[in-house]
Amino acid sequence: MLKISKVLNNNVVVLDDHGQESIVMGRGLGFQKRPGDSIDSAMIEKTFSSSEPLVSDRLTELLNDIPIEVITTTERIIAVAREHLKGKLHDSIYISLTDHCNFAIERFRKGALIHNVLLWEIKRLYPDEFSVGLKALDLIEKYIYFRLPEDEAGFIALHFVNAQLNGDMQGVYQITKIIQEILNLIKYQLNIDFNDESLDQQRLITHLKFFVQRMLAGDQSEIINSPLDEAIHAQYPEANYCVGKVAKYISERYHYMINNEERMFLTLHIGRIYEKSPKKQ
Incomplete structure (x- = not known):
C-alpha cells in the first residue's frame, strides 16, 4: 500500500518509500488526504523521482502552485x-x-x-x-x-x-548568439550561402554548440599538435584561412584562444561545407 509523506495540493502528493521520496500526480489524488494516509495507485497519472535533492525540492515547491x-x-x-x-x-x-x-x-x-x-x-x-x-x-x-x-x-x-x-538559460541564449556570429563570419569570408538541410552544416552547428559551451566555461585544453593538422589545412586552404579569421574574432571579442585541435576540426567541418556550397557571384 502506498503511503503519503506530504500533501502538496489536491492533485500532488509526496510518497516516502524507505527514505526515497517520489512526487506523484493525479487529479484528486490529495483531496482530503493527510500524511500517513494510503492512496489508490490507479489514480496516479505521473510519478517523478530524482537522485538530485535540489531538483526534487524545487519541483515540490513548484508543483504546489501550478494547476x-x-x-x-x-x-x-x-x-x-x-x-x-x-x-x-x-x-x-x-x-x-x-x-x-x-x-x-x-x-x-x-x-x-x-x-x-x-x-x-x-x-x-x-x-x-x-x-x-x-x-x-x-x-x-x-x-x-x-x-x-x-x-x-x-x-x-x-x-x-x-x-x-x-x-542555464542565459548561457543558452549567449551560445545561440555566438554561434550565429560565427556562422555569419564564415558566410561572409567564404562568400557562400548555407543549406539548412545539409548534414555537413548540422554537424558544424553541433560542433559549435559544444565549442562555445567550452569557451564560455573557460575550458582551455592543452595545445597539442596533431600530424593531421597540416594535411587538413592543406586540403582545405580556404576553410583554414576562414578559421584564422574566426579565431581572431573570438580572441578579440571573447578573449579566448582557439587551440590547434579545435582549429583542425573547424577547418574540416567548414571545408566540407565549402566544397559542396554554390558560391555567390
Missing part, C-alpha cells in the same frame, strides 16, 4: 521531446519547462506577449528542438485551450537545448 492541467500537459511535451530529440534531457527540464509554460499561459491570458528576438536563429540552429516547440503549442492548445504564438515555440525549444547541454 494540474499545466503539469500534465508539460509532461506530455517532455514525452514528445524524449521521443524526437537525440540528446539526453537533464531532470531540470521538469522544473524549467513546467514553470515556463505556466508563466507563458498566465502572460497570454493577460495579453502580455513577449517577442522572441532569437526566433530566426532558433529555427535555423535548433530545427529538431523547434519542431518539438511547435508540437508543444499544439498540446497546450489541445489540453489548455490556448494557442500560444510561434515565439513561444522558440522559447520552449531553448529549454530543450538547455536540458541537453545541462547549462
